[in-house]
Amino acid sequence: MRSKVVLGRLLRNRQARYGGIALILLIALAYIGPYLGAYDWTDKDFLAFLSPPDADHWWGTTSIGQDMYAVTLRGMQKSIVIGLLVALFATGLAALVGAFAGYFGGWVDKVLMWGVDLLLVLPSFLIIAIISPRLRGASWLWFVVLLAAFAWMITSRVVRSMTLSLREREYVQAALYMGIPRWKIILRHIVPNLSSLLIIDATLNVSGAVIGEAALSFFGFGIQPPDVSLGTLIAEGARNATGYPWLFAFPAGLLVLLVLAINLIGDGLRDALDPGSNT
Amino acid sequence: MSILEVRDLTVTFPGGIQAVRGVSYDVAQGEVLGIVGESGSGKSVTSLAIMGLLPQNAVVSGSVKLHGQELLGMEEGELTRVRGKAISMIFQDPLSAFTPVYTIGDQIAEAVRVHQKVGKDKAAKRAVELLDLVGIPHPDVRAKAFPHEFSGGMRQRAMIAMAIANDPDLLICDEPTTALDVTIQAQVLEVLKTAQAETGAGIVMITHDLGVIAGMADRVLVMYAGRPVEQGVVDDIYYRPRMPYTMGLLASIPRVDGEQDTLVPIEGNPPSPAALPPGCPFAPRCPMHIDACDDEEPPLTQIGGGRHVACIRSREIEHKGMTGADVFPVPVIPPSDVARVPREERETVLELDSLVRHYPLMKGAVFKRRVGTVHAVDGITFDIAEGETLALVGESGCGKTTTLQQIMQLTPPQSGRVVVLGKDSSQLDKAARKALRGDLQIVFQDPMAALDPRMPVGDIIAEPLRAHGRKNVSQRVAELLTLVGLAPEHAERYPQQFSGGQRQRIGIARALALEPKLIVLDEPVSALDVSIQAGVINLLEELKNQLGLSYLFVAHDLAVVRHLADRVAVMYLGRIAEIGAVENVYDRPAHPYTQALLSAIPLPDPEMERSRKRILLEGDLPSPADPPSGCRFRTRCPKFARLSEADKQRCVNEEPSVARLARAKDHGAACHYAEEIEVITASENQEEQ
Numbered sequence: 001m002r003s004k005v006v007l008g009r010l011l012r013n014r015q016a017r018y019g020g021i022a023l024i025l026l027i028a029l030a031y032i033g034p035y036l037g038a039y040d041w042t043d044k045d046f047l048a049f050l051s052p053p054d055a056d057h058w059w060g061t062t063s064i065g066q067d068m069y070a071v072t073l074r075g076m077q078k079s080i081v082i083g084l085l086v087a088l089f090a091t092g093l094a095a096l097v098g099a100f101a102g103y104f105g106g107w108v109d110k111v112l113m114w115g116v117d118l119l120l121v122l123p124s125f126l127i128i129a130i131i132s133p134r135l136r137g138a139s140w141l142w143f144v145v146l147l148a149a150f151a152w153m154i155t156s157r158v159v160r161s162m163t164l165s166l167r168e169r170e171y172v173q174a175a176l177y178m179g180i181p182r183w184k185i186i187l188r189h190i191v192p193n194l195s196s197l198l199i200i201d202a203t204l205n206v207s208g209a210v211i212g213e214a215a216l217s218f219f220g221f222g223i224q225p226p227d228v229s230l231g232t233l234i235a236e237g238a239r240n241a242t243g244y245p246w247l248f249a250f251p252a253g254l255l256v257l258l259v260l261a262i263n264l265i266g267d268g269l270r271d272a273l274d275p276g277s278n279t
Numbered sequence: 280m281s282i283l284e285v286r287d288l289t290v291t292f293p294g295g296i297q298a299v300r301g302v303s304y305d306v307a308q309g310e311v312l313g314i315v316g317e318s319g320s321g322k323s324v325t326s327l328a329i330m331g332l333l334p335q336n337a338v339v340s341g342s343v344k345l346h347g348q349e350l351l352g353m354e355e356g357e358l359t360r361v362r363g364k365a366i367s368m369i370f371q372d373p374l375s376a377f378t379p380v381y382t383i384g385d386q387i388a389e390a391v392r393v394h395q396k397v398g399k400d401k402a403a404k405r406a407v408e409l410l411d412l413v414g415i416p417h418p419d420v421r422a423k424a425f426p427h428e429f430s431g432g433m434r435q436r437a438m439i440a441m442a443i444a445n446d447p448d449l450l451i452c453d454e455p456t457t458a459l460d461v462t463i464q465a466q467v468l469e470v471l472k473t474a475q476a477e478t479g480a481g482i483v484m485i486t487h488d489l490g491v492i493a494g495m496a497d498r499v500l501v502m503y504a505g506r507p508v509e510q511g512v513v514d515d516i517y518y519r520p521r522m523p524y525t526m527g528l529l530a531s532i533p534r535v536d537g538e539q540d541t542l543v544p545i546e547g548n549p550p551s552p553a554a555l556p557p558g559c560p561f562a563p564r565c566p567m568h569i570d571a572c573d574d575e576e577p578p579l580t581q582i583g584g585g586r587h588v589a590c591i592r593s594r595e596i597e598h599k600g601m602t603g604a605d606v607f608p609v610p611v612i613p614p615s616d617v618a619r620v621p622r623e624e625r626e627t628v629l630e631l632d633s634l635v636r637h638y639p640l641m642k643g644a645v646f647k648r649r650v651g652t653v654h655a656v657d658g659i660t661f662d663i664a665e666g667e668t669l670a671l672v673g674e675s676g677c678g679k680t681t682t683l684q685q686i687m688q689l690t691p692p693q694s695g696r697v698v699v700l701g702k703d704s705s706q707l708d709k710a711a712r713k714a715l716r717g718d719l720q721i722v723f724q725d726p727m728a729a730l731d732p733r734m735p736v737g738d739i740i741a742e743p744l745r746a747h748g749r750k751n752v753s754q755r756v757a758e759l760l761t762l763v764g765l766a767p768e769h770a771e772r773y774p775q776q777f778s779g780g781q782r783q784r785i786g787i788a789r790a791l792a793l794e795p796k797l798i799v800l801d802e803p804v805s806a807l808d809v810s811i812q813a814g815v816i817n818l819l820e821e822l823k824n825q826l827g828l829s830y831l832f833v834a835h836d837l838a839v840v841r842h843l844a845d846r847v848a849v850m851y852l853g854r855i856a857e858i859g860a861v862e863n864v865y866d867r868p869a870h871p872y873t874q875a876l877l878s879a880i881p882l883p884d885p886e887m888e889r890s891r892k893r894i895l896l897e898g899d900l901p902s903p904a905d906p907p908s909g910c911r912f913r914t915r916c917p918k919f920a921r922l923s924e925a926d927k928q929r930c931v932n933e934e935p936s937v938a939r940l941a942r943a944k945d946h947g948a949a950c951h952y953a954e955e956i957e958v959i960t961a962s963e964n965q966e967e968q
Contacts, residue, residue: 002733002734002735002738004771005735005771169728170723170724170725170728170729171728171729171730171731173723174721174723174729174789175731175742177687177716177719177720177721178716178720178742178743178746178789178793179712179713179716179717179743179746179747180742180743180746184746188734188742189731189733189734192731192733192734193731193732193733195733273733274733275732275733275773275774275775275776
């Protein structure tokens with residue numbers, strides 16, 4: 001019943017519809033777009049270094065003659081997947097850990113929060129520096145896991161404190177008296193009532209992950225040259241943003257569009273889940 | 280000579296929401312004007328508008344004159360001099376009306392110094408005098424206490440002391456006793472009467488409790504949808520109402536004297552102030568509705584004897600001498616089959632045997648040590664037979680909720696036994712406990728808090744069904760919604776799209792989903808307006824008879840209990856003071872506490888209110904962390920005070936247990952000197968029986 005009602009409300013929400021269409025278009029651009037361009041992302045045009053956008057190279061070229069259009073779209077394929085997965089993992093983990101700690105209290109709470117505090121005080125780049133040599137050549141999914149592993153702690157503390165107040169609500173007690181197992185109560189009553197916070201957190205995490213991934217590749221981890229991602233492109237392009245704006249503007253613009261689309265969907269989802277809003 | 284003249288006062292909030300639409304009244308010196316109405320009728324907004332306390336964005340028009348001086352549009356500085364000096368206000372929630380960081384004495388002294396040129400020491404002395412006047416024991420010591428150290432009743436007294444500090448001409452009391460227990464309410468109302476006698480002020484008393492108004496007011500103004508619909512002398516309004524709304528309101532209140540058999544609910548809900556019907560705002564709910572009612576809103580017209588009524592059919596009502604019972608259809612509730620079987624032969628669905636629940640009182644941040652014990656429930660025993668309603672009544676802090684939690688948790692109690700449907704809770708394994716939950720369900724007090732706001736109603740009701748693996752869930756949900764008087768289409772809506780009464784019906788539907796045998800009702804109607812409350816009470820009664828349910832009904836409202844319960848157990852400080860059949864306990868209470876409790880309840884009957892003698896209790900409920908030795912009630916007991924020294928010793932040393940009274944079959948009291956007396960005059964139809 002709830003999923004049907006929420007989906008109906010989501011589809012009726014104009015913001016969410018626009019966001020959804022924009023996201024589909026962006027994904028289409030990332031995966032179908034490369035076939036439309038004249039160049040492959042590995043091609044190098046030795047006749048055009050750092051040339052501004054023109055009819056041949058739609059979005060210009062890089063300093064080694066790569067076609068920006070092809071390279072950016074190649075980068076975006078990775079970034080969309082990484083961004084969405086990291087946001088999903090990080091927020092999901094934050095919600096689960098926070099809600100379980102808050103709801104069960106006692107030693108469960110102590111152990112989980114001790115873990116959270118530990119992760120908060122450990123410098124994340126140090127750990128990544130230690131782990132990364134071992135994972136060289138491993139699947140990019142590890143990369144998502146690592147990114148997510150350092151992005152959820154603060155949210156989970158917030159979730160925990162909100163759960164502490166939700167736990168005392170009568171509808172949570174009512175569910176308990178109905179004979180519903182505790183883990184189900186958490187998933188069915190507590191997490192949905194935190195959805196406003198979680199959705200905002202998830203949308204923020206998407207852009208955070210895309211940018212954060214660039215920082216990690218600096219440590220020689222994640223996306224390695226010659227392969228590219230939006231994050232590495234933005235990091236590189238930012239250095240020459242004034243002189244050769246196309247190097248920066250296209251990847252950055254696509255990231256903004258991506259985050260905007262996800263924000264719109266997130267807002268729509270929040271409204272759809274929140275019975276107080278009139279849509 | 281009237282002190283306050285209100286003429287055609289209207290208040291509009293942004294978005295065109297007309298909260299108050301043309302209120303006019305006068306208050307004379309020493310007069311008490313009662314304003315009654317359900318929530319959202321604009322009664323509080325009216326008084327805030329008079330005080331000039333509404334937010335900036337509210338548009339107020341009309342005229343409010345105090346001693347002939349116009350208050351609306353007065354400059355803030357000037358208004359401040361009037362506020363608190365000439366007009367004072369007493370709020371509903373006495374905790375939030377005091378600043379927690381200053382002592383009570385300082386705050387009262389401050390109120391004095393703001394308006395009078397007196398020295399600090401003199402103001403402090405005046406504060407102590409005022410506290411003494413409102414009956415606070417050891418006022419000189421208590422003046423130095425902080426608000427949180429005062430109990431609810433004491434805070435409200437202090438609030439009254441503050442309000443009368445400057446000898447105001449007008450006191451506005453906005454639901455002054457709604458947050459208080461009945462025995463405390465009786466004390467506070469007494470104090471208000473003293474305060475009025477002392478200052479000679481006029482009082483505007485705003486409340487939804489028709490009993491309080493009956494005892495206090497000289498004149499009554501009934502409000503509905505932001506407008507006065509009837510105005511007149513208190514006796515006229517109560518005995519000869521001329522507006523169908525007033526009639527319905529009076530017919531829907533449960534009475535503690537057992538006057539009526541079935542409560543008469545007013546169908547439907549009050550209109551939203553943003554979407555008022557074109558004609559009379561009450562027309563959609565009115566059984567006397569005719570086409571002419573929809574044409575235009577009837578004005579408040581005088582019908583003689585200083586009475587004003589806003590109803591086009593008032594003359595007809597007057598002429599035919601109609602009463603609430605004539606106008607509103609009395610619902611028929613089918614009788615129960617189970618009730619015909621004698622109680623002894625029925626199955627016992629719930630049995631509590633000297634149940635105990637103590638909470639440790641801990642101190643210290645790092646190393647917690649036990650500094651005491653809260654005796655929340657201290658050995659209570661009762662049982663409920665099939666098809667029976669047992670009401671557990673008592674004031675806040677007496678252990679009702681703890682008892683209920685102990686039953687609902689189905690875990691082994693600290694001491695004693697909880698037996699549900701023949702199964703001892705201490706011998707249940709996980710599967711048996713879950714299975715038993717299907718037979719034991721609960722309806723909570725606050726219908727908003729008890730329903731997950733993020734779940735559609737259909738899911739809420741389906742939840743217990745799915746948890747217990749039932750089939751045909753959606754069909755059953757539709758069935759349940761129809762059973763409680765809602766439509767199956769409502770399943771897709773969220774709880775907040777429903778009104779309070781409807782939400783409570785959803786809560787009841789959820790409790791009924793698993794076809795339980797016993798339902799625990801935790802104050803199921805106390806959060807609802809009277810006209811809505813009657814409908815829910817009738818529904819509960821009907822469901823009980825139809826489905827053969829048993830109820831454990833927890834309440835503080837003794838009038839509702841009289842209506843719904845077969846047996847009643849009165850609790851005081853974690854123990855049962857008196858238990859027995861409703862007729863026995865209400866008509867011949869034997870425990871001094873029950874007597875005081877019953878005599879404290881205001882009756883919606885001005886004549887009876889005037890002639891009644893109240894048994895007023897002294898002080899507040901003692902802390903359950905440190906209950907008195909022997910009989911727990913002795914510190915407040917009016918009977919104890921009258922006993923000889925030798926007799927008193929027994930109360931101090933020996934804790935009384937519930938003993939069956941000789942005369943009655945089902946009646947027991949925990950008092951060494953129990954003596955049955957009549958506190959409430961039995962109504963006529965009761966005597967006939």
